[in-house]
């Protein structure tokens with residue numbers, strides 16, 4: 364059985380003191396569970412704190428975005444090699460908020476995935492359909508096309524993680540139904556096994572969108588769900604720890 368992954372996406376939240384308080388709480392409370400890998404993605408400006416406070420702890424940290432170039436005149440961006448030099452281990456790629464607010468395309472996501480994998484960093488590649496696409500019944504083809512373009516020319520890597528996050532479920536309190544999650548995850552799993560054979564089957568598939576302690580037990584029991592990408596509930600240490608415990612207990 365694959366390890367479960369629980370990852371906290373803090374988005375653009377918390378001032379330095381609140382971020383450090385949360386990091387300390389997590390460093391203290393997150394239990395060591397060999398079957399569950401825990402990641403947090405604070406705002407990039409706080410990576411020194413994450414690196415210091417989570418050093419030697421059971422929690423990995425990453426950033427919410429990297430640019431695909433190594434260095435140069437790209438004001439406001441950080442690169443995969445910079446992340447690596449800070450001892451970060453992962454980045455989210457193509458979160459729907461980046462796609463919608465910052466016009467990030469599948470082509471850009473593909474370059475970002477490649478840059479991360481080349482640096483032996485984990486890429487948490489997000490995919491997911493908007494509500495109108497699901498209403499039209501085109502959600503499966505929409506998501507598989509996203510993945511196909513984002514993974515074009517990408518070789519399989521143990522560092523790739525896929526997060527399915529239906530846009531209508533993010534931050535809305537409206538979780539996708541178990542049947543909807545199972546349908547999409549099994550299609551993604553099939554797509555990955557067609558693309559990469561046995562190796563593709565090893566790629567972890569996370570669900571994201573209004574996960575909370577009350578619903579993750581059920582979500583983590585769905586076939587092909589290997590964990591969760593958690594937004595709002597990751598900002599509260601006790602909720603996040605409960606979600607980690609549910610992942611551990613789902614084994």
Ligand code: PGA
Pocket residue numbers: 372528532533534535536571572573574592593594595596
């Ligand atoms: P949410 O966010 O848990 O607040 O819905 C999930 C995400 O955007 O990664």
